[in-house]
Amino acid sequence: MRFMSYAAAASLAAALSVTAAQAADISGAGATFPYPIYAKWADAYKKETGIGLNYQSIGSGGGIKQIKAGTVTFGATDAPLTGDDLTSSGLAQFPMVMGGIVPVINLEGIKPGELVLDGPTLAKIFLGQITKWDDEAIKKLNPDAKLPSTAIAVVHRSDGSGTTYNFTYYLSAVSEDWKSKVGTEKAVEWPVGIGAKGNEGVANNVTQTKGSIGYVESAYAKQNKMTYTKMVNKDGKTVEPTSATFAAAASHADWSSVPGFGVILANQPGSDAWPMTAATWILVYKQPKDPVATAEALKFFGWAYKDGGKMAEELDYVPMPENVVSAVKKMWSSDIKTAMN
């Protein structure tokens, strides 16, 4: 019964998006992670230009399906499409904004930023191989901390999510064991722990459960004043999760190395780079059926690159670095056939 009502809701959403595409507003659908900043940008953009944005935050998978079905002008995804997929579907892809993923814990006597973890240890915790907080591996990273012998309760996302994609990508990069046993995807077969729906679900479960560890977008950790941990990055330096370390990860990345700017920012080199930084992407057709609408959408994104940086920082997102923006704009004018060129 519930499934039927779900299917009905989904088809209703699809029907709505069809009508949205016909309106003068820019229409898009996809990832939930950048929704707050897209909404804020849309609001400011409408005040400036009178053109609104109709963005449905239905999830990255939904966004990819919708753009491929041609019901929206742009799709948004947290997990980039591969070069082959982009070629076969005729889509262009570019990164819009970035954020950080932060491990959060609930451990008596430990304050935010006090505990230090590294990639392999984090992977072992999420594999269920480290089960107590006073494990040797954690002690070695935190010689001064008073670690209780509490059992570790792992909390992960239960819904498919770009956050999980980036998190598991990082764990795969730093742990062979994780790569072979679990792998990288928007939802994976978790060896241990409980699943909670959405960033807010994970945040809430970690806050409630003593001895727990989870991972959330940095904005959620900040807003809920959660106990985040520091991380040891690829260069072996201990870093705090801040906008500066997220931006550092982006600036060290080699954006031209992957088609469609599909660089995963996890585990980037650089002494000041946060190891779990994540970008989110926009998908538009290279030869759109409605070139005028796509031109309008690109105008909005160009405006967001230029004027949206401060708003992004207010919401704990990180704007794209200058060199990436200019490369993206070059790709727009060379690859995308809009009404402008």
Add this chain to the structure above:
Amino acid sequence: MDMALQSVPVPGVARDREQRNRTLRRFRIGDRTFRILTQGSAIAVLVLLAGVMLSLVHGSLPAWKAFGLDFFTSQSWNPVTEKFGAAPAIYGTLLTSFLAMLIGVPVSLGIAIFLTEICPERLRRPIGIAVELLAGIPSIIYGIWGLFVFAPWFQVHVQPLLIDAFANIPILNQLFAGPPYGIGMLTAGLILAIMVLPFITSITREVFETVPPVLKEAAYGIGCTRWEVMRRVVIPYTRVGIVGGVMLGLGRALGETMAVTFVIGNAHRIVTSILAPGTTISATIANEFTEAVGDLYTSSLVALGLILFFITFIVLAAARLMLMRIEKKAGS
């Protein structure tokens, strides 16, 4: 004259007859329209049902082709390697519904009996309305309440007690094994029990009121206690209605999505402990449908939907069969 006299009323009669025919025809058309409309509505239900069924079967074909009957028994749910099995979700769906019924049915019957037989007149309406208001609370509210209020309390005050109390009793210590997460199968079962309560209560209450007073009075007259009247007169008289109410509640428990998703822990594992996190069919679909990319993943979720459809169908069919048996037995 004669001719004239006779011929004058003839057109009159004809006009009368014609008018009557016209009226009759209008009635017939009205009747036929009414018939077509109602018949169409009834057929629309069948068409809809067949359509849902067909689209579920069609959508789940890739999953059946890839996994076959292993889909029912496999415990794996791995989007990375695209290996999917429904066993944990089916197990969770049946277990949480069973727990909900185990707790919900006796309590609902208790409320219904109290309200119809024992409750003082002035309390009857407030309690009855309170129970019906429970039915009006959206399921998401139950989920949020379960997650923010009930689960933390349950984790600190009840689950440790359960784990300690049964620690040395075989079998039971397996069922109530730690650690206490707060959320899990039992929590989901309890929330579901609260959700099905108003449905079962209001139906059983209504059928209890259909028992002819003379039957009850006769029973009291020969010296029956209240318990004996309920046990020997009211419940046997209304068992068909009670079974109907219970099945309606069970149907709701099987398909409930949001409230369960919040408090069950969403882990694709089969664990003997009912305190452990698990998942249900509808929770899995709600969690993963939006981000499911790839045919096999989506189709496995649709296949789960089809299984839920069949479970609900079997439950309803079993209920019908049971009712028929009871009626036959009562008749003979």
